[in-house]
Amino acid sequence: MSDWTFERDAIRAFRFVRCGFDAQTGVAQLVYAFDDGPELVETVTVPGAPFAFDAAREAAVQRALRLLHLIAGVSNYKAAVPEEIRIEGEAIDAATATLLEGIYLNGLGEFAYRNGLDLRGRIRFPVSPPSPSGRGAGGEGTGIVDATSEAEPSPQPLSERERGFAPALGLRAHALVAIGGGKDSLVSIEALRAESIEQTVTWIGGSQLIAACAAHTGLPTLNIGRQLAPQLFDFNRQGAWNGHIPVTAVNSAIMAFAAVLLGVDQVVFSNERSASYGSLIPGTGEVNHQWSKGWAFESAFGDYLQSHVAADLHYYSLLRPLSELAVARQFAKTDRFDAHFSSCNRNFHILGERPTSRWCGVCPKCHFVFLALAPFMPKTRLVGIVGRNLLDDAAQTAGFDALLEYGDHKPFECVGEGRESRAALAALAQRPEWREDVLVARFASEIAPQLDADALRIEPLLALDGEHRIPAALWERLRVRFSA
Known part of the structure; x- marks a missing residue:
């Protein structure tokens, strides 16, 4: 051959x-x-x-x-x-x-x-x-x-x-x-x-x-x-x-x-x-x-x-009942992994990785994880994790617009739904430490007025869903943890 x-x-x-x-x-x-x-x-x-x-x-x-x-x-x-x-x-x-x-x-x-x-x-x-x-x-x-x-x-x-009759193996x-x-x-x-x-x-x-x-x-x-x-x-x-x-x-x-x-x-x-x-x-x-x-x-x-x-x-x-925002809320409860985790997919490639920086700050994953965590942790902690404030950078406008499904479709990446991104930004627009940042202010003045205010509430997106394969006994123990 x-x-x-x-x-x-x-x-x-x-x-x-x-x-x-x-x-x-x-x-x-x-x-x-x-x-x-x-x-x-x-x-x-x-x-x-x-x-x-x-x-x-x-x-x-x-x-x-x-x-x-x-x-x-x-x-x-x-x-x-x-x-x-x-x-x-x-x-x-x-x-x-x-x-x-x-x-x-x-x-x-x-x-x-x-x-x-x-x-x-x-x-x-x-x-x-x-x-x-x-x-x-x-x-x-x-x-x-x-x-x-x-x-x-x-x-x-x-x-x-x-x-339906594969044997149990013990x-x-x-x-x-x-x-x-x-x-x-x-x-x-x-x-x-x-x-x-x-x-x-x-x-x-x-x-x-x-x-x-x-x-x-x-x-x-x-x-x-x-x-x-x-x-x-x-x-x-x-x-x-x-x-x-x-x-x-x-x-x-x-x-x-x-x-x-x-x-x-x-x-x-x-x-x-x-x-x-x-x-x-x-x-x-x-x-x-x-x-x-x-x-x-x-x-x-x-x-x-x-x-x-x-x-x-x-x-x-284990996380099927949770939205991305609900997962972010759970992650924010501990800082044990702040200096070790990375959700930046540019670091992971089939031919190798670039581990010198855990966050590129410009890809859809960096954008979304920053936005999803922002409502649930102190601003100084989040900026310390990623290395800079992505929401105060006008050059990032197009990337965040795609997450919002505003004039663009959801990126081809492992990111949350557009409604989650919109709800996260709406929540930040109400907070003094975030609302002056350029992309938060732009959302509040230009985008939010075009949307239904009820659809921007973050609380409904934190509710647990019943569709999952988690073993029943384990789920009963986890339900309280994930609800808080």
Whole structure:
């Protein structure tokens, strides 16, 4: 295949070739290809090897690995978005295909919009009846799980008749809690700590910022490695489609796989209810940059894990009942992480980060986090965290207008709803320490008079929502904490 070249528009098929896991090294291999091109090998490394499982858990590891293979393929598929998808060596059921099509279509919504592509009706995962085969995995005593080995066929997906009957594995009560270095995950970590929930702070990739923030929690940590196929970067130089993917979906699949490996029963993210709302684009409709942080993904993925992987594996967002403003209010209650957290996405890139400054001060995340925290903490504290007063800088007008959805749409970033930004600025306009700042004064004089005063009240946005997957007993204990 040395003479194969990447020609984006000539590619006809994307192939899921095989996946496997070496329990002695903790390395999972996810293998893909376009047409008859070279294999694209992605690796995920879970520290803690060697792993040992009984038969039931080994079968669940295979199911979680296969799901990870299928979801993580989105990073490669997007390079050419061919019309045909092939899954080699195994079949998937209709429920799996439905889950994957939803993740790929909605999770690539911003990617499609920015590249002028219409993916509706194009993404179709083939559904085939499971072939009769044994449910063994890997050679006995090898410590290797191979989800597509011809010598040892993997368990076939559960049939439609069997859906909802994935076995319980007897997983121990322990939470893998995703940390991204920002305020949201720290609110979750502290809430679980207060409720004496055993947890391991978990992140994927080599970010120094996240590692330092995780270490500051003082809790056990788990750093999972992920290495993309190196050819992807060559493909980008050769004209591949590029853009945003549903990263949280991929990370959720990685952490679910890790949870089964480690024998723990909870995978916890910190996505608030605001994540379910996208950007309203005139002539296009809603495009949600953070779709895989939203409720539609959480509910579908969490249900799927319990029906197809392990009945006692719980996936949920601890902050789903809260708005972004409600999360900011919780974060402001402690200054423990003021010098350690960062919500500036310009610090986090696939090819590295720039940890010398935790806040750039000009991106949508910096804008929104500054605005969301402002009503709930002293001005001097907030300015000290970010390094300057972003609301007293006329050069930032366009950025804040986008947050307000004033003459622009919500940015393609993980930021709150426009109504939250409007309510935050309305609250600041009533406070002597803020109301003279240039952007607060402009809002009060030019924008607020055009809006319904009742819609600018901040209190209704702090109310808790009932739509979530938090275990009932834990939610009863957290409800009082999050209401204050």
